Amino acid sequence: MGNTMKTPRASTEGGEETNVASQTGQESDFLAVLYDYPSADISQPIFHVGEKLRVLSDEGGWWRVHSLTTGRENYIPGKYVAKVYHGWLFEGLGREKAEELLQLPNTKVGSFMIRESETRKGLYSLSVRHREVKHYRIFRLPNNWYYISPRQTFQCLEDLVNHYSEVADGLCCVLTTPCLTQCTSNHSIMNQVPPVVMRNKNFNWRSIHRLEMTGDTESTLAEIDDSCLSYGLRESIASYLSLTGDDNSSFVSARKKKAHRE
Incomplete structure (x- = not known):
């Protein structure tokens, strides 16, 4: 991309300099989703416009990715995403799509991107969100x-960004944060299944065995009713106790008391 950034270099054994960023990548590099995939008319989208994806592997026209928004891992075609370097340098992004990304919910005034021309390498534009999205050649x-x-x-472009992050100097406003930095998604929250809440069960199963020795059916049934067991399970236990030959009148009495309380 030409003389765009000041990049640290390391020497190899042969004395040749290699670009460290090109070998290891940058934490701020990611893919930005440009279109819902798959489209809503086909099925429920896996990835949504504005999601940030970490690349896991290049599958030849497809990317295997991990969503930094939802945590999902899946595949997405290359034409549905844009490469983003250093958090703010978007490759091959048009004016319309730049405006769409900068107008996503939660995007603040001063959010920006630098985008490389779709047709001519080495030509760039700065797009900034203000009252509307402004573009600067x-x-x-x-x-x-x-x-x-x-x-x-x-x-280099890094120096340009640093300067306009301190003073507007003719721009509509100071640059604040790169596009998509604060953009979050509620899709994962909306689709989450509520956690299962486990209730403590105070019923002591040993009381059934004690019942066989004491014959105290009524007290056992009262303990069942006061526990956190469900109504259906309490009814099943009560029916079981009644079939063991205990006093049926006590069983009926206990059920009537429970029904009266409920």
Whole structure:
């Protein structure tokens, strides 16, 4: 991408310099979803516009990815995403799609991106969210320095971003955060199944065995009724006790008391 960033370099054994970022990647590099995939008219989308994806592998026209928004892992076609470098440099993104991303919910004033021309490598535009999305052409000098206004030039795009993050200097506002930084999704929350709440069960099963020795059916049934067991399970236990030959009148009495309380 030309002289876009100041990148640390490391020396190999042969003395040749290699780009460290190209070998290891950057934590701020990701894929941005440009279109719901699959589209809603086909099925429920797996990935939604504006999601940030971490690349797991390149499958030749498809990416195997991990969503930083929902945690899902799946495949997505390359044409549904844009590569993003350093958190704010979008590759091959048009003006319309840039505006759509910058107008997503939770996107703050001053959110920005620099996007590389879809048709001509090395040409860039700065898009900034204000009252509306503003676009600024970034010009390039023969010595590969960049500028928006000719009175202020920069050796690389990183310097340009740093400068306009401190002062507006002719822009609509100061640059605050890269596009999609604060963009979150509620899809995972909406689709979550509520956790199962386990209730403590105070019923002591040993009381059944005690019943065989004491014959105290009524007290056992009262303990069942006062426990956290469900109505259906209490009824089943009560029926079982009644079939063991205990006093049927006590069983009926206990059931009537329970029914009266409920």
